[in-house]
Amino acid sequence: MNKLILLIIFSFGILNAIEGEHQIARLHYKGGGDWYNDQDIIPNISKFLNKTINTNFSEIQAIVTADDPKLFDFPFIFMTGHGTINFSEKDAESLRTYLERGGFLYVDDDYGLNKSFQSQFKKIFPEKDFVELPNNHEIFHCYFNFPNGLPKIHKHDNKRPQAFGIFDDNGRLMMLYTYESNITDGWSNVHNDPDNLRELAFQFGANLFYYIMTN
Numbered sequence: 001m002n003k004l005i006l007l008i009i010f011s012f013g014i015l016n017a018i019e020g021e022h023q024i025a026r027l028h029y030k031g032g033g034d035w036y037n038d039q040d041i042i043p044n045i046s047k048f049l050n051k052t053i054n055t056n057f058s059e060i061q062a063i064v065t066a067d068d069p070k071l072f073d074f075p076f077i078f079m080t081g082h083g084t085i086n087f088s089e090k091d092a093e094s095l096r097t098y099l100e101r102g103g104f105l106y107v108d109d110d111y112g113l114n115k116s117f118q119s120q121f122k123k124i125f126p127e128k129d130f131v132e133l134p135n136n137h138e139i140f141h142c143y144f145n146f147p148n149g150l151p152k153i154h155k156h157d158n159k160r161p162q163a164f165g166i167f168d169d170n171g172r173l174m175m176l177y178t179y180e181s182n183i184t185d186g187w188s189n190v191h192n193d194p195d196n197l198r199e200l201a202f203q204f205g206a207n208l209f210y211y212i213m214t215n
Helices: 002-011 041-052 069-073 089-100 114-124 183-187 195-214
Strands: 025-027 062-064 076-081 104-109 162-167 173-179
Touching (some): 041 195, 069 089, 089 114, 089 173, 173 195, 183 195
Parallel strands (some): 025 062, 025 076, 076 104
Antiparallel strands (some): 162 173
């Protein structure tokens, strides 16, 4: 498993190696939203992935902006927050190129991000729409089994949790957007979530990365 997954990671051709490890990057976006919240998210999920699916991720997060050429050094970019996002034309063009060349963006609405993100997303892919992933999609069953689809970690507006995808012309999932679930709050130590919910959040994280690396 370890050799297989590392081979798949190298096949992206866009990684950042630090002392033999690979980093997950957090997207520092403009607009005033708290892109930086819950700084232990990436260290915690990296530790879980390394233990569970035998990856070799650094527990030190990278931080990158959309217009930074270093964006292309990272196969996985993570984005979250509560407030406003603003992508410039250059940001949108860079993110589009990054995603079309094989990169992956995971966006988790931390309550209050949705309206801004939905509008800014259209700057990146004006011709595409989000597709809700059904409960039988492989991402919910590829490692751990989630028969009811995306788990709900935080109540928020008490709406049902939804996972939306953006696919390229060959059917590859380029972007995942989770709404009314707040998976990544379950990866943080600061919210005092029950152990069972945190475990579900981490398990879905394992599914996400396993699915992306094997598809």
